[in-house]
Amino acid sequence: MDSDEEDYLYACDSGNESSGDDVDVGLDFDSGDESERSGNKYSSSRDTNTNTEDYPYEVLSTEDITRHMIECIKEVNSVVNIPVTTTRILLNHFKWDKEKLMERFYDGDQDKLFLEAHVVSPFKTTNKPQKVAVKTSNGMEECNICFLSMPSALMTGIECGHRFCTDCWTEYLTTKIIDEGMGQTISCAAHNCPILVDDHTVMRLIVDPKVKLKYQHLITKSFVECNRLLRWCPYPDCNYAIKVQYPDPRPVMCKCRNVFCFNCGENWHDPVRCHLLRRWIKKCDDDSETSNWIAANTKECPKCKVTIEKDGGCNHMVCKNQSCKADFCWVCLGPWEPHGSSWYSCNRYDEDEAKQARDAQEKSRAALQRYLFYCNRYMNHMQSLKFEHKLYASVKEKMEEMQQHNMSWIEVQFLKKAVDILCECRQTLMFTYVFAYYLRKNNQSVIFEDNQKDVESATETLSEYLERDITQENLADIKQKVQDKYRYCDQRRRKLLEHVHEGYEKDWWEYSEP
Amino acid sequence: MSLLKEPPPGVTVDVDQAHTKLTEWVVHMEGASGTLYEGEKFQLQFKFSPKYPFDSPEVIFVGEHIPIHPHIYSNGHICLSILTEDWSPALSVQAICLSIISMLSSCKEKKRPPDNSYYVKTCSANPKKTKWWYHDDTV
Numbered sequence: 001m002d003s004d005e006e007d008y009l010y011a012c013d014s015g016n017e018s019s020g021d022d023v024d025v026g027l028d029f030d031s032g033d034e035s036e037r038s039g040n041k042y043s044s045s046r047d048t049n050t051n052t053e054d055y056p057y058e059v060l061s062t063e064d065i066t067r068h069m070i071e072c073i074k075e076v077n078s079v080v081n082i083p084v085t086t087t088r089i090l091l092n093h094f095k096w097d098k099e100k101l102m103e104r105f106y107d108g109d110q111d112k113l114f115l116e117a118h119v120v121s122p123f124k125t126t127n128k129p130q131k132v133a134v135k136t137s138n139g140m141e142e143c144n145i146c147f148l149s150m151p152s153a154l155m156t157g158i159e160c161g162h163r164f165c166t167d168c169w170t171e172y173l174t175t176k177i178i179d180e181g182m183g184q185t186i187s188c189a190a191h192n193c194p195i196l197v198d199d200h201t202v203m204r205l206i207v208d209p210k211v212k213l214k215y216q217h218l219i220t221k222s223f224v225e226c227n228r229l230l231r232w233c234p235y236p237d238c239n240y241a242i243k244v245q246y247p248d249p250r251p252v253m254c255k256c257r258n259v260f261c262f263n264c265g266e267n268w269h270d271p272v273r274c275h276l277l278r279r280w281i282k283k284c285d286d287d288s289e290t291s292n293w294i295a296a297n298t299k300e301c302p303k304c305k306v307t308i309e310k311d312g313g314c315n316h317m318v319c320k321n322q323s324c325k326a327d328f329c330w331v332c333l334g335p336w337e338p339h340g341s342s343w344y345s346c347n348r349y350d351e352d353e354a355k356q357a358r359d360a361q362e363k364s365r366a367a368l369q370r371y372l373f374y375c376n377r378y379m380n381h382m383q384s385l386k387f388e389h390k391l392y393a394s395v396k397e398k399m400e401e402m403q404q405h406n407m408s409w410i411e412v413q414f415l416k417k418a419v420d421i422l423c424e425c426r427q428t429l430m431f432t433y434v435f436a437y438y439l440r441k442n443n444q445s446v447i448f449e450d451n452q453k454d455v456e457s458a459t460e461t462l463s464e465y466l467e468r469d470i471t472q473e474n475l476a477d478i479k480q481k482v483q484d485k486y487r488y489c490d491q492r493r494r495k496l497l498e499h500v501h502e503g504y505e506k507d508w509w510e511y512s513e514p
Numbered sequence: 515m516s517l518l519k520e521p522p523p524g525v526t527v528d529v530d531q532a533h534t535k536l537t538e539w540v541v542h543m544e545g546a547s548g549t550l551y552e553g554e555k556f557q558l559q560f561k562f563s564p565k566y567p568f569d570s571p572e573v574i575f576v577g578e579h580i581p582i583h584p585h586i587y588s589n590g591h592i593c594l595s596i597l598t599e600d601w602s603p604a605l606s607v608q609a610i611c612l613s614i615i616s617m618l619s620s621c622k623e624k625k626r627p628p629d630n631s632y633y634v635k636t637c638s639a640n641p642k643k644t645k646w647w648y649h650d651d652t653v
């Protein structure tokens with residue numbers, strides 16, 4: 001092995017025992033500085049109310065994950081002795097269940113197993129294309145892709161014997177990885193050759209770190225997805241994953257500073273539980289809500305249900321749907337006919353037929369109003385949180401300004417602290433509306449709503465303070481006010497969460513199914 | 515390049531055109547003798563992307579005469595797996611021509627693909643955008 005291969009993903013451990021065959025099982029990871037390489041440990045997150053000390057986790061980089069995956073592969077390989085890449089694909093096929101793989105490997109039809117997993121059996125030499133004879137003259141070979149003659153040292157072959165120049169291989173692999181998003185199984189570049197390019201070769205031929213990372217991400221993707229103790233950070237384009245000791249709905253913070261729920265991958269959502277949040281998100285995404293909104297703000301033709309907006313003063317409506325053209329009264333929604341010639345007034349408001357049509361619309365309107373009430377508040381906090389970075393920036397400016405007015409660095413830190421708490425409060429409040437939407441009214445839910453109201457108004461006041469102009473005259477005054485307010489917010493927010501958690505323990509909460 | 519020097523029997527490259535436009539070639543092809551297409555003349559158009567040969571060329575029949583074949587649509591699109599899924603950068607233009615000639619030669623009954631009219635109405639101009647559902651090779 002060349003020394004410049006040291007930094008490749010896999011380093012070939014020549015000291016490893018290998019099987020007598022041609023099969024390359026010697027891929028090993030240089031585990032010299034294992035402890036140094038393992039991901040940074042985080043034990044605190046922005047959400048200080050949850051005790052993260054008792055929920056240890058690690059943030060793993062793509063390389064850490066690859067290493068983790070290789071260990072898993074090695075464990076299996078110490079028993080089955082097949083090429084590493086084949087083991088990876090087989091494990092993937094069994095959703096990384098080692099026992100299941102072993103069982104099928106030893107008790108079932110092996111040929112069928114390899115066929116199912118779409119890999120070439122490493123035992124079946126007859127199945128392999130014949131090894132390709134290398135034509136050389138004066139140590140030069142011709143690459144069958146670019147047709148250039150190259151010194152043999154610049155040519156690379158894989159197990160099947162097909163050899164191409166290193167540049168062509170690299171280009172081929174890059175196209176597969178970047179353009180086709182292919183990582184699990186890349187076969188030989190030769191036409192009709194099913195032999196897979198092994199991970200070791202891929203990592204050796206790919207030089208661009210971006211392509212390398214993508215490849216590692218592709219081959220580890222399902223390894224992480226199938227592993228109960230691992231979860232990808234859901235932040236867009238973040239390649240880190242979190243590793244826990246046991247899965248639980250707990251907040252975890254990625255290296256990118258994204259805080260999310262380990263159990264469901266959503267933003268950390270205390271006090272609402274994962275399943276209700278999932279239901280809420282689905283509801284928000286659902287088109288039916290949009291159509292409900294239309295139903296509440298317009299009226300439907302009582303006959304064909306097409307949506308109608310009133311566009312004139314006359315109550316005599318004619319449905320614009322050409323195949324319907326129903327005549328009805330805008331006020332009572334009853335058929336127009338009995339109204340006769342009383343064009344501008346309706347005195348049939350209470351008649352059964354018309355009433356039924358109205359009741360149906362009223363009902364959907366009431367349900368909708370309720371949903372909109374919670375949704376608006378939820379969205380409002382979400383919206384405000386989106387401007388978080390702006391707020392931090394403006395507060396930083398203020399802090400600098402204050403330092404020019406005879407305040408020390410340490411004395412102005414209260415402002416940053418205030419924004420931290422403001423954001424925490426908004427995040428909690430946002431999810432209390434999801435919780436409240438599904439909550440059935442009882443004595444405890446009334447207390448909860450009082451707590452919520454309290455945090456909500458304190459949070460809005462704190463927000464106002466932070467947006468207000470700070471002048472030299474009112475500095476000391478403002479500082480006191482802000483500090484008092486954020487302490488109050490923080491304390492009330494904790495109180496609210498404690499109350500909900502207590503309710504979970506004591507089974508106070510009942511949910512409705514809207 | 516080797517196609518210009520040693521083309522398979524019945525295949526010629528429109529040299530003038532190939533020289534003016536390297537990204538687009540027209541290949542003239544003649545049905546092999548002893549087959550259903552004996553004496554028929556066809557034109558194949560090759561379009562090469564900047565990523566060729568790592569990206570497969572776009573190959574269609576063009577001109578007046580599109581062969582009537584169960585894997586060739588009346589708009590010239592060809593259902594042949596080496597042109598998409600099974601493409602390998604080691605395949606030459608020559609190899610593609612040979613594959614197409616052998617596809618024609620093994621044909622036992624001249625007819626259009628069963629979904630021809632639907633496909634021709636709905637497909638994209640670029641056959642590579644079609645998710646091909648490869649027809650049985652033995653036809």
Ligand SMILES: [Zn+2]
Pocket residue numbers: 143144145146147148164165166167168169
């Ligand atoms: Zn080459």
Ligand SMILES: [Zn+2]
Pocket residue numbers: 160161162188189190193194195
């Ligand atoms: Zn090969």
Ligand SMILES: [Zn+2]
Pocket residue numbers: 233234235238239240254255256257258
């Ligand atoms: Zn992240």
Ligand SMILES: [Zn+2]
Pocket residue numbers: 249261262263264265266269273274
């Ligand atoms: Zn969750």
